[in-house]
Amino acid sequence: MAQGATAAEMEQKPAIKAQGLKLAFGGVKAVDDMAITLGRGEFLGLIGPNGAGKTTLFNMLAGTYRPQAGSILINDVEASGRDATARIGLGLGRTFQIPKPFPQMTVLENVVTGAQHQTGERLFANFLRYGKVKAEERAAIGRARELLDFVKLSHLAHEPARVLSGGQRKLLELARVLMADPSAILLDEPAAGVNPALLEFIISRVLALNAQGKSILLIEHNMDMVTRLCHRVVVMAGGRYLTEGKPAEVARNPAVVEAYLGAAA
């Protein structure tokens, strides 16, 4: 019974709730007093002109940068003091605008590196608990193969990752992130530099993940894609929260139009 209550409670709790985030480089305020909440199962867009602080915000949420002020709750756990590796453990995954694989390792091995808490990471466990390590390793490789199927890279499983194209690297990175089974995923411009055919495929994968119940926060310049995917959009400008709303409303909002034009001028 108690367990059921907790599960119901979890439904209410957002995947990410960040408040008062602040980070300055030298005298330049990259992000200032920013708040963002990613609901459970939500597909949220984050847009804004170049230099608005979107990627800096991602870096703070994912643990690459430490915010100078503010709090970050990931699945209701305060994460601002934890590093990127620890935040993966809290259920957060993150992709990059220009993903980098481990170039000499095979595509399959790249995905398996995303597996967390493997007994075989302890050297002696490989000898002392051989059976357990072997079973886990087999499970991890099986899971990695499923994920490669999911992103349609199975035919390249044993190639070194350096042979992949830019778009394929995005898919490989997504598979690696999924290996840790995150409940929330931050996607940084998955459409940038990807050919149209592959873009449709990436969109279909991202939608499938959201349908599986994963909460997704997306940075994207392609407004068509944002409109198709996102339930809600948050707009940033000059390192701050500007407004939010449904994609179509936001696109018509004069303040948003001005932020984009102002940045362009």
Added chain:
Amino acid sequence: MIAQMLMDGLIAGSMIGLGAIGITLTYSILRFANFAHGELVSWAAYFALSVSTALGTALPGLSASLGPFSFGWSLPLGLIAAMALTGLLALFADTLLFARLRARGASTIILVMAGFGAALTLRSLLEFIFTSKPMYFTSALQIARPLFAGARATPDQLLGLGLAVALVAAVHLILTRTAAGRAMRAVSENQALAGLAGIDVAKTIRLVWLFGASLAAVAGVMAGLLVQIRPYMGHDLLLPLFAAAILGGIGSVPGAMIAGLIVGLAEAACVNFIGAEWRAAVSFFILVAILLLRPQGLFGKAGA
């Protein structure tokens, strides 16, 4: 004559190869040439000597020769203790020195200089504790047995060669087939990305030290058994170790072992055809030639 030269070269080369694996791993993962690696080899020999002497004194039965070998059970037990103790010594040096410099974002040259300092300190400590007088694991004399085509080797030498080959195979399997090995390779390819992929980088670095140091321990005990134990033994091996690590391609374990054998064979050929006084120049020559002609080494990837 030629067969004997090959045999001598392979035996010396397998010791060099084992030491070079540690160098190639620390180099590729920590991104600096650790000149204190030779001192891990020396310390390991003295650790094993201390433990095996203590065991032999406490339980005289343990020093009775095993079959055809010159040593008793006290030495293999001493070796196991030395692998653990040398690993701890390497972790101690990392915690005290290298980890602090890394945390401060020190440049490679600072780490290399720190390695020199650590080497000097560790070597002087050995001289202080044990004096520079050569020591031996056993006083038993071994007769080299005829093998093939006039080549001879002692049972100790053959055991060393076999152990080296087995260890290289084991290390290669650990690196390619286990999660620990995968983490080490990932950290070596891209440390920042490894952290973002959820790999515990600090733990992986500790593992690399333990790994490299315990292989250095085997090389040290082999060198002590086949030649002699001196505080400078590791220092004198340093140039051949680096020549082998770079010839094999930084980061390549089989490369380091094969290159170690090549360096050992080249030294033996030099002694045979040119003269023993030129032996030490061989590694230097190989090192310079490889850096000029193929800096990525035999098995390394360009740009890696």
